[in-house]
């Protein structure tokens with residue numbers, strides 16, 4: 001198949017995208033204007049489809065930034081509880097303000113600090129907990145070199161039917177073609193993302209779907225023996 005990335009897919013999806021509401025549309029605009037990282041519209045649409053099909057009630061998100069995707073989950077799922085993890089103090093301050101100014105923020109638990117440490121705490125508290133206390137949807141969207149550690153911790157505190165979605169697995173296409181100075185700057189992330197994809201593919205207990213929309217997503221499910 002021919003490589004067709006020159007076609008402006010992103011503009012097409014953006015121009016057809018329907019925001020959940022005007023509040024979230026405005027938050028997307030302001031995040032984009034301030035160059036705050038947030039999910040692409042196409043990623044949002046794929047996440048919307050997945051949560052619409054699975055109706056998760058406890059979501060774990062790794063990588064909050066200003067809280068756009070947390071608020072997206074909270075608005076789409078009015079009964080869900082979201083735990084989201086962020087370590088950058090500037091992001092934390094903004095996310096706190098965004099959550100405090102909306103009623104959906106009451107269902108979002110912002111945990112601050114390095115995700116590896118916060119996940120360790122969550123594992124201590126939840127590893128032996130009942131299925132109903134564990135997470136049934138995980139969204140991994142933080143340091144691209146640590147996806148394996150994030151996944152290995154998250155899976156200890158997930159229900160057996162959970163979906164785990166990992167964003168940015170194409171890293172701007174660099175996992176296929178790492179050319180130019182930007183790719184050089186991100187070489188560590190590229191190396192670890194390639195290893196991460198090999199790792200999830202090598203596990204017989206996981207069903208892995210690699211989606212190439214937006215910046216690439218890996219959608220992971222546990223293969224449960226009944």
Ligand SMILES: C[S@@+](CC[C@H](N)C(=O)[O-])C[C@H]1O[C@@H](n2cnc3c(N)ncnc32)[C@H](O)[C@@H]1O
Nearest residue numbers: 037038039063065068069087088114115142143
């Ligand atoms: C792509 S942004 C998240 C965007 C957000 N999910 C959204 O769509 O609105 C990634 C965030 O993860 C945070 N991050 C990166 N590595 C982290 C780590 N090890 N622990 C906690 N947060 C981390 C960064 O500070 C950044 O704000």
